[in-house]
Amino acid sequence: MPLRHQERSSSKILIVDDLPSNLQLLSTALVEAGYSVRNAISGSLAIMEVATERPDLILLDIKMPGLDGFSVCRHLHNDVMTADIPIIFMSALDDVPEKLKAFSVGGADYITKPFQIPEVLVRIKHQLELQHLRQTLKAQNQKLRIILQQYEIAETQIYQNNQELEQRVLERTKELNETNQALQQEIYERQQAQAQLMHLAMYDSLTGLPNRTLLLKHLEETVQASQLSVYESSALLMLSCDRFKDINDTLGHQQGDQLLIDIANRITAVVPDNSFTVRLADDKFAILLPKLPDTAGIAPLVKRLQQGLTVPIKLGTYEVTVSANIGIVLVDSSYAQAEHVLRDASLALIQAQQKPQGWRIFQPEMHQQALQRLTLEGKLRQALRQQQLQVFYQPIVALTCAAATAPIVGYEALVRWQPEGTSDFMSPADFIPLAEESDLILQLGNWTFRTVCEQLSQWHQAYPSKPVPFVSVNFSVRHLQGEHFAQQIYTVLQQTQAQPAWLKFEITETLLIGDAQPVLETLAQLRRWGIQISIDDFGTGYSSLSYLKQLPVDTLKIDRAFIKDIKSDADTLKIVEAIVQLAQVLKLDVVAEGIETEWQAQQLVKLGCTYGQGYWFAPPLDSEAAWELLEKF
Structure with a gap:
């Protein structure tokens, strides 16, 4: 079974070589291949590194001052905790006796220097896969032994006391039924939680209006529809309220939240039933008007929105007023992306905030001017x-x-x-x-x-x-x-x-x-x-x-x-x-x-x-x- 990339990237390899150049070369190659690499420049340091953190594989140089590679390998294979770590010897000697000795002391493979990085990577991968298979086989054998033992015990128990087993089967059946019921309840609760999370992801928790994420989905559909029919257009109105920040900072966030709720209610009371009203952020709202027969009705709607928001709002013992600035963009076949519609509505809103009437319809030159300013x-x-x-x-x-x-x-x-x-x-x-x-x-x-x-x-x-x-x-x-x-x-x-x-x-x-x-x-x-x-x-x-x-x-x-x-x-x-x-x-x-x-x-x-x-x-x-x-x- 080949190792998956994630398993390979988590494999820990210890490189033992007294030449820093070899360590650098191998470390760089193995890190690029996704392995976790540590280095040791001597046999004694290698034994200490293994004691500190067990590696999945060791690249071990044979000829080193002090403890040579053979001694390190014997030491590790004499320890039950490290005996099964695959060790690939690295040596400049290519003679058969040297290789036989390497395998006799417990080496898993032998690479002759100067080594080729692709060969090293293949051999490492091969040994890791073999080790993985050995560990898998060991685990499966252990499970099989346990299963056989359990089977023998169960067979003895069945033979000795069939009535007792039947009783246990009944109890187990009851337990499974109860577990199944609990599982069904958990599935239901998770579905409810997912539905709630989806609602939170798509709707504003304060006003209950849809949020920007859901608006983008609707805008995508609107943009696609506008591509199919050049005779139909929609409009997106982006609205912000003056003085909201001052009121919020002065009266507190609780009163500010109530103000936003009142503003949302006034907007939804004025816009057509087939419109899609959204709270974008803070005091910024958007209204999507689908399938407009013409644009003549936009200006009266804008004026009704502005007039509706100028009526004083009661917040506790205070009475406040806000005014609305509105940027308007006509969604026609010239648009291919919903984000561009939002962008242009925002540009129109910025222009509206600088005009006495407080509203503007987007014109293409606004985008060019914004790009020029940027x-x-x-x-x-x-x-x-x-x-x-x-x-x-x-x-x-x-x-x-x-x-x-x-x-x-x-x-x-x-x-x-x-x-x-x-x-x-x-x-x-x-x-x-x-x-x-x-x-x-x-x-x-x-x-x-x-x-x-x-x-x-x-x-x-x-x-x-x-x-x-x-x-x-x-x-x-x-x-x-x-x-x-x-x-x-x-x-x-x-x-x-x-x-x-x-x-x-x-x-x-x-x-x-x-x-x-x-x-x-x-x-x-x-x-x-x-x-x-x-x-x-x-x-x-x-x-x-x-x-x-x-x-x-x-x-x-x-x-x-x-x-x-x-x-x-x-x-x-x-x-x-x-x-x-x-x-x-x-x-x-x-x-x-x-x-x-x-x-x-x-x-x-x-x-x-x-x-x-x-x-x-x-x-x-x-x-x-x-x-x-x-x-x-």
């Missing part, structure tokens, strides 16, 4: 790893006059990326939002800050007698919300020897959304070190005067959108004037971004704006050009 994200990650990004510095000038040669007081650090294989820099508007949506914004911000600190230190070392201009560095809210952000800043300052007074951190007003207290404490810590704080794009975000009063800031930066329109829109000019006056009242500096004309600069000087920045004065420059420009002024 590709761009991969390239940006690579650019960060390979140091392909650059920091440019745009001058910030004192608005003592409107001239393009106004004195430079500092710079804003701006990241520039020239993707590999291109001749132009990519617009930050194309890759900064992508970074903000992922963890790349953290890596990008950290890299920019360290680069700026290193550049400031280089300027100071090269020109120790000249004052170092401050540089403004942008940080996202995710940076400021990091538990160890302040410590990371301190570490970089220590490593680069940059001074806190050389730096300004630019933040946006979105940090005021949610729990702002930890962020405010971090800003206060940075400010105590000497780092100044600026609010970037002031007036375009969460502008709260009460928060502004609490913020530890030094500067307001007026967004370029306001500066662009001050000539054509009198109201915008008034807004800019109000921001400048507000800053003056709060004793804050003001930086106007995006100044591109002399007229804009003149108006800002008249309004009392402290500082300006824009192409009227200078574009973003590399570090060398930035220092050269500073020296001119």
Whole structure:
């Protein structure tokens, strides 16, 4: 009976040879063949290895220092515990007396060196199979002896006391009946358990709705049906609820579970009876609408779903409301895989979350855009790893006059990326939002800050007698919300020897959304070190005067959108004037971004704006050009 692969892979082989090269060669070959291999470099070590863990077969070199192979074989065969281990001798001698001696001391086979690996493998396999057969035969013989003994005893008992045997047969029959009944009960219970497991695998335990696994099965059938008929189509709606996470985190998981149950009930109450409603995960649901005669009924259904979910839901003593975003994909003959339908519904849902109406129908370009964004994200990650990004510095000038040669007081650090294989820099508007949506914004911000600190230190070392201009560095809210952000800043300052007074951190007003207290404490810590704080794009975000009063800031930066329109829109000019006056009242500096004309600069000087920045004065420059420009002024 040949050994199965699993039995061969579990066979343990001990190789005994005083030459490491032979051990290495044989070990590699046997491990690749699936065997478990141990090695010993001498006869005494081989005996110790066998005592530690019994092998299934031994490859034994004859000529070794100390105990030779023959002595090892005699020792093992004199021990009843190891006498039956098959031993294959290995020797460079090919004479008959040597072979006869090997077999006389108990060897099972003999391999002449230099050996061929295929031959070794065949002989090992052969000996293992023989050993397996011997062990099987031994076991069968043992069983046969037991059976014969039992038969003789049974025959004697039958002869001596037939009545007693009959009674035992009756008792045994009863016992078998009882065992059979117990077995039938166990089979029934297992079938019930399997049915329950199948239900758990296919249905959501909280809402009782089918889950993603069962949806995929139905989608496969729907996709196959769409291939057969180009005149019929189905639709898959993917729905997610805003504010679920906030409600769940605030009121607890028990109330969150109840909310999901209510949402599921409202969905099933609105959708058609022949639809297939599924809970995918958390607050995400899907509705499969089969065999639509046309798509005209989808929009009214979507609106009914959204309206049904906006009705307040009672959770204990609280009343909450949620809103639904819905992505829609039409399942037609263009689809060949159910997973692609789910993918496109998810892409449509992402687009829906960015639209006021809260729903979108999938368009093929959405997938292309997603692939492009994924590709761009991969390239940006690579650019960060390979140091392909650059920091440019745009001058910030004192608005003592409107001239393009106004004195430079500092710079804003701006990241520039020239993707590999291109001749132009990519617009930050194309890759900064992508970074903000992922963890790349953290890596990008950290890299920019360290680069700026290193550049400031280089300027100071090269020109120790000249004052170092401050540089403004942008940080996202995710940076400021990091538990160890302040410590990371301190570490970089220590490593680069940059001074806190050389730096300004630019933040946006979105940090005021949610729990702002930890962020405010971090800003206060940075400010105590000497780092100044600026609010970037002031007036375009969460502008709260009460928060502004609490913020530890030094500067307001007026967004370029306001500066662009001050000539054509009198109201915008008034807004800019109000921001400048507000800053003056709060004793804050003001930086106007995006100044591109002399007229804009003149108006800002008249309004009392402290500082300006824009192409009227200078574009973003590399570090060398930035220092050269500073020296001119």
